[in-house]
Amino acid sequence: MTRDLGEFCARFVAPLLGGGTVHVAAPVRPADFRAMTGGLATLRSGEVAALRLQRAQQLVAEPDLQEPGAEELALWVALYNLLVLDHPDRSRVWARQATWRRVESAARYWLLFSRPEGFSAALANHAAVGAFLELARRDQILSGAEGELRFVGQEIPRRRLRWTVPGALSVREETVTWWSTAHVAEVSALQQDVLWASPVTCLLRPLMAPPGYSPLEGASFLRHRAFARAVCHAWASSRHWIEIGGTVLGSLLFSLTGRPLSGPTPSSGATGAASAGRPMLALPAPVDTAGPEDVAALVAALIHVHFLRVLELGARLGVAPTSRDRPVQMFLALPLLLPALGEVLGSPLGGAAEGLGFDAQVERRWIEYIDHLGELIPRSVVENLLATLVPRVVKAETEP
Amino acid sequence: MARRGAATLPVPMPALLEPIAAGQTRFHLQGLAPDARGVACGRETLVAFPSLDRLVAFLGAYSEECSLDELIPTMTIERARREGGGHALLMRCAGTDSYALDRLGRLSLAVHGQLFTGSGTVFVRYRDRMAPFGYDLAGSTTTAASPEEVLVVDFDVAARYRALDRLDPVELIQRLSLRQIPLPLAGIASDPQLCGLHEIALVLVAPGLSDRVLSYLWSNQVPLAGVRVALAGERRASLLVRLRQPSGQVLDVLHGIPGVELLAPVSQRAAVEIGYRHPIHLASASSCLPGDEMYLFRGRVGRVERLDGAPQFIDGAHLVRSETAARVHEPGDARGTAVQALKVELRLRPTASIREPRGALIRWEQAGLLRRLIYLIPPMALAAARLAVLPQGMLVLTGSSLGGAAGLAAGVGAAAIIPLGMRIVEVAPGVLVPDGFELWPHVRPQLVRELLGLEAADHALFLGTEQSPLRLRPDHLAPLDAAMMSRLELAVIEASPSETPTSGPATLQNERLGRFALWGFGEAGRGGRAVAVEEPSETPELPPGRES
Numbered sequence: 001m002t003r004d005l006g007e008f009c010a011r012f013v014a015p016l017l018g019g020g021t022v023h024v025a026a027p028v029r030p031a032d033f034r035a036m037t038g039g040l041a042t043l044r045s046g047e048v049a050a051l052r053l054q055r056a057q058q059l060v061a062e063p064d065l066q067e068p069g070a071e072e073l074a075l076w077v078a079l080y081n082l083l084v085l086d087h088p089d090r091s092r093v094w095a096r097q098a099t100w101r102r103v104e105s106a107a108r109y110w111l112l113f114s115r116p117e118g119f120s121a122a123l124a125n126h127a128a129v130g131a132f133l134e135l136a137r138r139d140q141i142l143s144g145a146e147g148e149l150r151f152v153g154q155e156i157p158r159r160r161l162r163w164t165v166p167g168a169l170s171v172r173e174e175t176v177t178w179w180s181t182a183h184v185a186e187v188s189a190l191q192q193d194v195l196w197a198s199p200v201t202c203l204l205r206p207l208m209a210p211p212g213y214s215p216l217e218g219a220s221f222l223r224h225r226a227f228a229r230a231v232c233h234a235w236a237s238s239r240h241w242i243e244i245g246g247t248v249l250g251s252l253l254f255s256l257t258g259r260p261l262s263g264p265t266p267s268s269g270a271t272g273a274a275s276a277g278r279p280m281l282a283l284p285a286p287v288d289t290a291g292p293e294d295v296a297a298l299v300a301a302l303i304h305v306h307f308l309r310v311l312e313l314g315a316r317l318g319v320a321p322t323s324r325d326r327p328v329q330m331f332l333a334l335p336l337l338l339p340a341l342g343e344v345l346g347s348p349l350g351g352a353a354e355g356l357g358f359d360a361q362v363e364r365r366w367i368e369y370i371d372h373l374g375e376l377i378p379r380s381v382v383e384n385l386l387a388t389l390v391p392r393v394v395k396a397e398t399e400p
Numbered sequence: 401m402a403r404r405g406a407a408t409l410p411v412p413m414p415a416l417l418e419p420i421a422a423g424q425t426r427f428h429l430q431g432l433a434p435d436a437r438g439v440a441c442g443r444e445t446l447v448a449f450p451s452l453d454r455l456v457a458f459l460g461a462y463s464e465e466c467s468l469d470e471l472i473p474t475m476t477i478e479r480a481r482r483e484g485g486g487h488a489l490l491m492r493c494a495g496t497d498s499y500a501l502d503r504l505g506r507l508s509l510a511v512h513g514q515l516f517t518g519s520g521t522v523f524v525r526y527r528d529r530m531a532p533f534g535y536d537l538a539g540s541t542t543t544a545a546s547p548e549e550v551l552v553v554d555f556d557v558a559a560r561y562r563a564l565d566r567l568d569p570v571e572l573i574q575r576l577s578l579r580q581i582p583l584p585l586a587g588i589a590s591d592p593q594l595c596g597l598h599e600i601a602l603v604l605v606a607p608g609l610s611d612r613v614l615s616y617l618w619s620n621q622v623p624l625a626g627v628r629v630a631l632a633g634e635r636r637a638s639l640l641v642r643l644r645q646p647s648g649q650v651l652d653v654l655h656g657i658p659g660v661e662l663l664a665p666v667s668q669r670a671a672v673e674i675g676y677r678h679p680i681h682l683a684s685a686s687s688c689l690p691g692d693e694m695y696l697f698r699g700r701v702g703r704v705e706r707l708d709g710a711p712q713f714i715d716g717a718h719l720v721r722s723e724t725a726a727r728v729h730e731p732g733d734a735r736g737t738a739v740q741a742l743k744v745e746l747r748l749r750p751t752a753s754i755r756e757p758r759g760a761l762i763r764w765e766q767a768g769l770l771r772r773l774i775y776l777i778p779p780m781a782l783a784a785a786r787l788a789v790l791p792q793g794m795l796v797l798t799g800s801s802l803g804g805a806a807g808l809a810a811g812v813g814a815a816a817i818i819p820l821g822m823r824i825v826e827v828a829p830g831v832l833v834p835d836g837f838e839l840w841p842h843v844r845p846q847l848v849r850e851l852l853g854l855e856a857a858d859h860a861l862f863l864g865t866e867q868s869p870l871r872l873r874p875d876h877l878a879p880l881d882a883a884m885m886s887r888l889e890l891a892v893i894e895a896s897p898s899e900t901p902t903s904g905p906a907t908l909q910n911e912r913l914g915r916f917a918l919w920g921f922g923e924a925g926r927g928g929r930a931v932a933v934e935e936p937s938e939t940p941e942l943p944p945g946r947e948s
Contacts, residue, residue: 019904026917089913099918134905153910178908 055127075114129198219294250327419531431519439498440534589648596664606659610639625713762821
């Protein structure tokens with residue numbers, strides 16, 4: 001790989017952020033990384049900065065992005081080396097296994113190094129990681145009498161097609177999402193570190209979050225009104241909004257109480273280190289900095305998801321009440337806590353005294369929805385939440 | 401008591417028939433064989449009718465359902481006497497399969513007939529619900545009938561019939577008397593089908609009435625064809641007239657004339673007088689009418705007329721005698737002599753009538769004013785207006801004369817808004833004259849276009865009484881807005897990178913990895929460090945809890 005930052009951005013970063021072909025060849029060495037950090041100033045007004053801004057604008061209208069720094073470059077380099085570790089020609093390289101482990105360690109270090117400190121850095125990381133999750137790979141499959149040969153993200157070499165009888169071989173293409181395909185063990189372990197490096201991505205896609213993830217990590221970002229709106233709409237627009245809500249609330253209660261709940265937890269379907277048969281190298285971080293405001297912001301966001309679904313007439317509870325998942329039931333019970341939480345969180349209706357026109361319809365729909373929930377959700381679930389969750393919001397707020 | 405009880409008990413009769421089992425192939429009765437369904441069918445079928453009218457009813461019902469032509473070639477009808485007393489009519493025909501026999505059985509049952517199957521002189525009962533595969537003789541001891549007799553075996557009785565005489569079925573059908581059916585009280589015209597005469601009607605006219613009937617039909621312009629036919633027993637030939645799609649009124653008139661009979665064709669070679677019906681459906685019994693003769697079934701007189709061959713009808717024009725043809729003659733061609741003297745000139749003349757302005761002819765001196773007025777014209781009117789550049793000035797047209805969407809969308813029109821030049825009005829579609837003038841004499845508007853030789857989208861413009869009109873073709877008329885607007889120059893700018901839209905997810909391409917792709921990776925680690933990353937001096941502290 002080159003030591004030139006411009007070439008690296010042109011071949012990897014810019015296509016990743018803006019769409020295009022990402023070229024993967026030799027890995028970036030630490031020395032190359034150190035050389036590239038010297039040229040970071042050139043990125044301030046280049047194409048990469050514009051694409052990065054544009055990516056962030058897909059989430060919030062006016063993102064307050066800082067200039068790309070060493071941490072962000074470390075994330076890009078780590079993502080690149082992650083792709084190198086999954087390269088199909090890896091066996092051709094004359095290197096010992098220990099050398100490959102160094103590549104893996106370097107990538108893990110850079111991912112750890114790139115963990116964001118504030119919302120601006122988290123948004124920048126989400127621009128890269130979000131694009132990385134969508135990265136597609138075009139495989140070419142050569143079919144013949146002897147079977148199929150898959151060329152992973154590569155063109156079929158011409159020598160394969162030479163000296164063949166016409167019609168004996170057939171070529172077809174498959175486009176897959178790189179993230180969801182099978183990977184080698186090192187890459188599967190590093191995928192969790194990638195997600196740890198982007199709490200905004202984990203907050204937007206809680207079903208993909210790594211084991212041990214707590215939504216409180218990104219809860220402080222919800223204080224930004226535009227971002228909170230984006231998160232609520234991202235959750236509410238999903239077909240699995242009930243499952244998402246259950247996952248977020250389950251992991252939140254796990255973080256608060258330390259007791260796991262049965263049911264969906266973050267990354268239950270994600271490729272984890274445990275599934276790869278390796279010790280977990282990146283441990284989840286305990287969230288001890290989160291305050292009651294963060295808990296209140298998360299709970300308010302979850303309740304707002306209910307309200308958005310009611311607005312879109314999409315709150316169908318035909319399947320959800322049949323689920324016995326505790327977190328899902330708790331998520332569905334959240335609007336029933338509004339009498340207790342309303343003093344702190346407010347009301348989705350904005351506290352209008354007497355709605356007219358559309359507001360009156362929405363108010364009627366919301367009241368009907370809450371009545372419907374009251375009939376469906378067991379009383380024990382509500383009482384459990386009143387004992388565990390509500391004091392974390394209300395009492396902490398009222399305490400001086 | 402025992403003797404008295406024994407005297408009242410019925411004496412069990414030995415059964416003469418036994419049901420046939422499924423799959424049975426050997427039978428006591430000779431000639432009986434299973435068909436494709438396993439039903440036992442003989443080579444012949446016998447239907448016994450108690451009287452002649454039942455037989456006729458059976459033939460009528462059969463002809464309505466299917467063709468008698470299949471039945472008649474093998475059919476014989478015999479009048480027979482029963483050995484124990486009584487008469488019956490026996491109809492014999494070939495036994496085909498159980499489907500045909502089922503139909504015969506169903507129809508014969510409806511007219512109180514009985515169906516038997518067998519061959520030669522012995523017949524047994526056909527299948528019923530108790531024996532779905534039919535019946536066979538219970539034993540071979542049944543006395544065989546003589547060649548002149550027919551033995552009919554039922555469950556418990558065997559009847560012998562001796563044939564007295566034989567009836568020809570074709571002759572029987574031809575001799576059947578017609579049955580009267582009611583005609584509409586309000587006349588034939590009230591029937592939508594005209595009693596079967598709506599397509600073709602045959603009219604049989606007595607010899608003395610033929611001329612008058614022909615003249616009546618000819619004077620009413622009824623398409624007709626006729627032929628003189630000689631009926632049996634009459635000295636003079638009658639007239640047979642064929643009317644195609646006659647009107648109900650004509651048929652009503654003809655039906656009321658004594659000596660005139662209306663006949664409805666029921667097949668190619670048979671016609672039946674209206675108000676009567678043949679017991680047999682003749683359309684399905686063409687073999688009942690042998691030869692090439694045509695049969696006219698006359699109900700009122702009760703006769704069947706046989707005509708030798710199909711009648712060769714002659715067109716009605718040759719049958720009537722017209723006396724007025726000599727006095728009618730063509731007027732001759734006088735167009736070349738008198739029309740020249742009648743020609744007048746189409747010209748402009750002043751008028752006081754008020755018309756809606758359709759355009760304005762603006763002199764070139766006022767072009768600058770028009771250019772400024774363009775800004776005041778509403779968008780719809782501006783888009784609908786057209787401009788023609790003429791040596792006399794600029795002609796602005798709008799309104800219905802343009803046709804299509806431009807004419808419909810015009811509304812008030814730009815020409816009515818522009819207070820410049822000479823107003824132009826429309827006296828005919830596409831014919832424009834100055835306001836205050838009209839074309840004289842008043843002729844049809846479409847004729848004006850034809851006289852001027854205008855094509856579909858052409859316009860004609862009269863500018864004065866002394867000037868010849870101008871022809872404006874569609875290519876002379878340009879949209880007013882496009883003609884008046886100056887060309888705009890667009891500056892090409894390059895979009896900033898921040899405005900370039902993202903083109904979707906990126907695609908991964910693995911390039912060829914060389915043998916020395918990891919060359920130099922972790923060289924610094926040879927000193928003993930496990931992690932060969934050259935950590936920068938400004939490496940930030942790890943977040944809490946991640947040190948491990």
